Amino acid sequence: MNEAYRYFLIFLGALLIYNILLIRFIALCPLIGVSTQVETSIGMAMSVLFVMTMATTASWVAWNYILEPLGVGEFLYIPVFILIIASLVQFTEMFIKKVSPPLYRAMGIYLPLITTNCAVLAAATEAVKPGFLKLNVAYHFSLPEALIYTIGVALGFGLVLIVFACIRERLETSPVPHAFKGAPIAFIIAACLSLAFMGFANLLGL
């Protein structure tokens, strides 16, 4: 398997085949919570892409240069990764507030929410911890591979979130039976989308 094809498979697997929202059903709360308007879902998707990439980079460094040499990664990875994510989000928030107030206003609300987003922790863990991911491409990612994987996950998250928001905006004007209004119909739509995404299974042998 040549290098470029390998990267492509990792990216595709993270983006579509093992889509974090619709195939693995991680991070359901933003899927339901911030998908009522396309505009806010785009803001959320961008913020997640940004935070996930940073979190994976920092987690990768922490794992390979601190946890692994000390042999404590096996049981310490969750607290360490959470610490990294929370600190980075705080840091980013302060940085953006100072450097670019318009960007802060656009992303500001979502940044603190992302701190506790399970998708960020999931992406960081899968990209960094060997053996955690069941993709049969590679078990121990190098830093570029980990980054490509994370960007794939984040783009997959964004893609589904925005598609879902578009559908929900149209649902607003549709004659939905009273009992199904709001979250119930959203879950049914999510299930239908999930079925559609299952069609990607076994694509390119992944």
Add this chain to the structure above:
Amino acid sequence: MSLVWKAALALGALAFFFGVLLAIAYLRFKVETDPRLDELLEAVLGSNCGACGYPGCEPACEAVLAGEAGVDVCVAGGQKCAEAVARIMGVEASMGERGVALVHCQGGLAESAPKAVYHGIDSCAAADKIAGGFKACDYGCLGLGTCKSVCPVNAITIDEDRRRQVDRDRCTGCGLCVDVCPRSLIELVPRDQQVLVMCNSADKGAKAKKVCSVCCIACKKCEKACEFDAIKVVDNCARIDFEKCTQCGKCIEVCPTDVLVRVEPTAAQRKKSKAPTAA
């Protein structure tokens, strides 16, 4: 070195590193904000409930500073928060602007006899849809408490005779009850308005009298008694023009069916009217 020490070292070192990083970032990237913002954040409830329509307490407080939102922005906090916010912003608390809910009906089961027995679910909307409601009066309150169930501050109470009462001190004027009443009986009236019409019937006098003992019979006595041209009978029911009304109460004296009432002033008003005499 045992595993425990290694774990403590790794986590401790990372925590220290990020702690220092955040401390430096705090000092270095500090943005000068209006000092009142922090005070405002203390003054509102601070649970980020979103009831005010802003995505959190901080955006809401920023809106207050920008003058986009009133001091009563914290809906959940009610009067207390509004006063605290007003103190910081240096203005008068103005809960009065939001009005207070008034149910335009005072007929319970005793005053207005039901024409049928209703055994459905406790929802005014459902009861109203079945053959025009179980009440003989087509306009009056059904008293099943849909408004009570949506009230976030429990300001509406309903007694066993299905007469409803609005606690004017508690009501924050959010208007949720106005939207849910299937008979559109609830209106937000100015908080300092004490003379009120407690009926919404559009039936002609004789018919209205037949179905309810406390209804407006459109006799127009109040219209004639009013010296300020503030009360008018429109569609067989008296309506008060709050801008013209001086709350003299002459209309209450002449009303033959006691549809016009004078309500107690709210606590905030009692405080306000007492203050000048004390000073």
